[in-house]
Amino acid sequence: MRDDAGIDSDRIRSLSEAFSSFTAASGLLERAYGELQEKVRYLTVELEERNAQLRERNAQLKAALADAESAKDGMRELEAQAERNRRLIRMGEMAAKIVHEIRSPLCSIELYATMLESELGDGEASRLSRGISSGILGVNNILTNMLLFARQRKPAMIRANPAAVVGEALCLLEPMVGPRGILLERDAGEAPPLDGDPELLKQALLNIALNAVQATPGGGRVRVAVRNEGGGAVIAVSDEGEGIPEENLERIFDPFFSTKAKGTGLGLAIASRIMEAHGGFIRVRSAPGRGSAFELHFPPAGTRKEAAV
Numbered sequence: 001m002r003d004d005a006g007i008d009s010d011r012i013r014s015l016s017e018a019f020s021s022f023t024a025a026s027g028l029l030e031r032a033y034g035e036l037q038e039k040v041r042y043l044t045v046e047l048e049e050r051n052a053q054l055r056e057r058n059a060q061l062k063a064a065l066a067d068a069e070s071a072k073d074g075m076r077e078l079e080a081q082a083e084r085n086r087r088l089i090r091m092g093e094m095a096a097k098i099v100h101e102i103r104s105p106l107c108s109i110e111l112y113a114t115m116l117e118s119e120l121g122d123g124e125a126s127r128l129s130r131g132i133s134s135g136i137l138g139v140n141n142i143l144t145n146m147l148l149f150a151r152q153r154k155p156a157m158i159r160a161n162p163a164a165v166v167g168e169a170l171c172l173l174e175p176m177v178g179p180r181g182i183l184l185e186r187d188a189g190e191a192p193p194l195d196g197d198p199e200l201l202k203q204a205l206l207n208i209a210l211n212a213v214q215a216t217p218g219g220g221r222v223r224v225a226v227r228n229e230g231g232g233a234v235i236a237v238s239d240e241g242e243g244i245p246e247e248n249l250e251r252i253f254d255p256f257f258s259t260k261a262k263g264t265g266l267g268l269a270i271a272s273r274i275m276e277a278h279g280g281f282i283r284v285r286s287a288p289g290r291g292s293a294f295e296l297h298f299p300p301a302g303t304r305k306e307a308a309v
Contacts (some may be wrong), residue, residue: 010122143267155197181218187225204274207267231300243288
């Protein structure tokens with residue numbers, strides 16, 4: 001009959017093998033995502049170029065309406081341009097479907113990792129299980145950003161509590177904070193309600209908070225606070241990381257701009273788009289070597305205009 005030590009040893013070995021398999025799968029997903037990112041980058045540039053050409057051609061046609069034959073030849077060119085744009089849109093929809101297909105097995109892996117962690121309790125085996133959950137969070141966040149970038153989504157607006165949005169986002173962030181030895185502080189100050197889509201707001205906050213965690217060294221702190229400013233809610237995320245060079249501050253919200261070796265450059269771009277769709281904006285303060293602070297400013301409830309992400 002095997003003793004408990006032998007059983008724990010087998011569990012740790014099995015979990016280590018599962019973690020190795022997950023690492024290999026993550027590598028495959030990362031390469032697949034890289035290819036998908038290049039396709040979407042191409043689609044974005046191509047669509048912008050086609051739209052610019054279409055606007056230019058349309059202006060030329062308006063100036064040449066007196067010549068009917070010229071206008072007729074120009075309407076065929078417009079139709080061709082429109083068809084090319086439709087193909088680009090269809091390719092974007094295909095990219096969204098690929099993202100959904102990648103996310104399905106991730107959800108299963110995350111479920112099993114959570115079940116393992118609750119069964120194993122404390123110890124080395126539990127630490128490996130948390131590592132799997134942390135890796136899944138990172139990959140899933142990339143895919144969510146990719147999905148939001150590939151197609152527009154209209155916010156499902158409700159009256160929301162900023163503190164509740166912060167609490168749910170930080171719960172998702174916890175698996176990544178513990179292994180890094182980072183202290184996550186939350187200041188649930190007084191803030192008025194806001195009109196927003198809780199899922200989109202959690203994604204925007206998670207994108208910013210993940211950047212803060214990744215920029216902060218072990219033993220450092222990441223602080224998330226809410227407050228009232230001019231009748232509107234403000235959610236602030238500050239870190240003790242390396243800060244952002246001044247020459248990069250104007251580019252950090254550009255799609256695909258990243259200073260990280262494996263960064264996608266979509267996190268802050270998506271966060272900015274989400275805030276714009278909510279009638280708000282993001283204010284950034286940063287000092288190299290001293291950390292950064294990102295503030296999400298929302299308009300007072302009831303004043304937002306309709307928009308899409």
